[in-house]
Amino acid sequence: MKEHHCTSIVPLFNHLSEEEQDKIESLVIHRHFNKGETVWQPGDDPLLIIVASGSMKVYMIAGNGREQLLRLLTPGSYEGANALLGARAQDLFIDTLEATDACLLRKSDFTALLEKTPKLALKLLEINAQRMADTENQTRFLMMERVETRLSAYLLSLSLLSGGAADLEIPMKMKDLSAYLGTTPETLSRKLHLLEETNLISRKGKKSSAMLKLDRGGIRI
Amino acid sequence: MKEHHCTSIVPLFNHLSEEEQDKIESLVIHRHFNKGETVWQPGDDPLLIIVASGSMKVYMIAGNGREQLLRLLTPGSYEGANALLGARAQDLFIDTLEATDACLLRKSDFTALLEKTPKLALKLLEINAQRMADTENQTRFLMMERVETRLSAYLLSLSLLSGGAADLEIPMKMKDLSAYLGTTPETLSRKLHLLEETNLISRKGKKSSAMLKLDRGGIRI
DNA sequence: CGGAGGATTGAGGGAAGTCAATGCCGGTGG
DNA sequence: CCACCGGCATTGACTTCCCTCAATCCTCCG
Incomplete structure (x- = not known):
């Protein structure tokens, strides 16, 4: 079986030195998911989820039962950093759309990494800023237009x-x-x-x- | 005139040592705005805007001309960090709702600060994570409910x-x-x-x- | 071949937006 | 101090978009 190396494909990590990447790689849990599996749901432990291959959907469920799809995760994107940083629960669900390989990082490992790697915090900030802006645009868009x-x-x-x-x-x-x-x-x-x-x-x-x-x-x- | 000290009231900064806060305070530009003034609009230089007293509204304008109010800024909250971190333009507008004192921080000063103060980056990450979660909740809410x-x-x-x-x-x-x-x-x-x-x-x-x-x-x- | 889930189409209703007129309050200037 | 003006809030009538319910069709797969 070919090992997937998440760190090298994720913008969040791939700017780090090889040594640092290896260290992260050693902390990571590799998992394979079948099509339609639920990767994460409210109540699960906080987790950084990195998509290596395949795809996932991130969505919420509203009061009337309808689901609001927030975004798709494709290889290289990740989800869960917010929860890892102490944000309140969001009632997010994450399902795979197809057979998918993912790398999982536990909260404790993630925070330890962050503290030891200032560069990582800056990168994360940068990515989050962009994501934030995108979310805000999506909000406006969904709200206002037909x-x-x-x-x-x-x-x-x-x-x-x-x-x-x-x-x-x-x-x-x-x-x-x-x-x-x-x-x-x-x-x-x-x-x-x-x-x-x-x-x-x-x-x-x-x-x-x-x-x-x-x-x-x-x-x- | 009574000087307002932004750093001490902003969660983003007030956990720092007094020394660090003083340093930030020295970089900051204090400004007073009248009611209804536009503090920032697309095209202006990236700026960290901290509300010391008074309030502002952050909004976008949609294609049909209607405005979508994103949030209110009250004393202690800030806006603009995303733009400072290189996020694409968002077409945000920021107006005061009343007479308001604000502290402004230039992009160059802000990034320098960030690089020199790892603690600050972590705090910012934390705050951003929460804000991100809130925005996402708002999205869902606005979208789905009556x-x-x-x-x-x-x-x-x-x-x-x-x-x-x-x-x-x-x-x-x-x-x-x-x-x-x-x-x-x-x-x-x-x-x-x-x-x-x-x-x-x-x-x-x-x-x-x-x-x-x-x-x-x-x-x- | 048959079933299941997704996509499509049709009919109907309801929520909210638009347009327009009026009322209300607060600020300004005489 | 009061009258007027302007912006905001309210109310009404109408329209429109889109959701819901329900039936049918299609496509994929066992």
């Missing part, structure tokens, strides 16, 4: 992430996308249909995660 | 902040509260009226910031 606008912006950002490609594949199920956009599968379906009718996109109706194409040079929001 | 629920929860949290008091005063104009709750003044007005009709609250129709009372042992959400 579903259609949110969807368009999402597609556009997806396209930008892949270097402005016109063809793109939605990296999750429609059900999850609707949760991410703060709406329902039904509404999402309708809105996609609408964008299609307006010739703004065309869909290669594939399996679950649809392949689609931004027509006419993309989407205006 | 205006009436958001309002009730807000009133309840306000009451809890003042030690469970039944009488409370809303610390901002209705217009701002509606932006904070992600709705419009009209809807807010209607919802307050509704809570009143149900005998859940009673209002001492004061001036702008209303005084109100939670009846029947409070609000159920």
Whole structure:
């Protein structure tokens, strides 16, 4: 079995010296998760979770039972630093979306690391600052705009992430996308249909995660 | 003129030694703002803004022109750390709500401080983690629940902040509260009226910031 | 081939936003 | 000191978006 080395792929760690990385690697617990497993839920011990391969979704559950998808974790991203730093419980759930390898770091090990490695604290601050800004933008966005606008912006950002490609594949199920956009599968379906009718996109109706194409040079929001 | 000493009232700094605090104090720019002034807006230089007395509102402006109030800054809270740490622009605006004294810290001074004071980085991480968790909770809340629920929860949290008091005063104009709750003044007005009709609250129709009372042992959400 | 979960489509209703008019308070200037 | 003005709050009527419920279709997989 090929060992995955989390430290080298995580922006949080990969700027450290090889020696330091080795030390972290020795503290880390490697685990494999199957598709659809719950990696973390409220009540579990605080844990730094680093995705080595595969993907996870981080979501909350609201009073009415609907889930709000907060973000996807792809290889190199992590979750749980906040809880490790003493933030109040957040009622977060983390599930895998596919077979996933992850590295886990215990709270005690993590805090010890932080105290011994000032560089790490600075890096973490930097990453957190960006994440904070993104979250705030997401908040504004979800709050203020209509579903259609949110969807368009999402597609556009997806396209930008892949270097402005016109063809793109939605990296999750429609059900999850609707949760991410703060709406329902039904509404999402309708809105996609609408964008299609307006010739703004065309869909290669594939399996679950649809392949689609931004027509006419993309989407205006 | 009485000098305000920001460092001693800010959780971010007040755990440091007196010597360290004095040093920070020497770097800080003290400024007074009048009511309704804009303290910071997109395009301005990154700045750490610490509120010594008075209050400010931090908000964003959405595509449709409506503003989303993100949080209020009261004495001891600060804003701008993210931008100082290199986070992408956020299109934040910061206005004073009343006459306000603030301490400003330049980006260069701030980063120098951070590098020289590891304790500070850790503290900042801790505070940021909590703030991050709060923001995430706010996201979920704004997204998922109805205006009436958001309002009730807000009133309840306000009451809890003042030690469970039944009488409370809303610390901002209705217009701002509606932006904070992600709705419009009209809807807010209607919802307050509704809570009143149900005998859940009673209002001492004061001036702008209303005084109100939670009846029947409070609000159920 | 059949089942299950996801996606789609349709019908209907409800929550909240918009537009517009009026009322209220507080501040300003004569 | 009082009258006027301006911003904010309130109320009403209407509209719109999107959620809910329910049925059907599709796709993947055993």
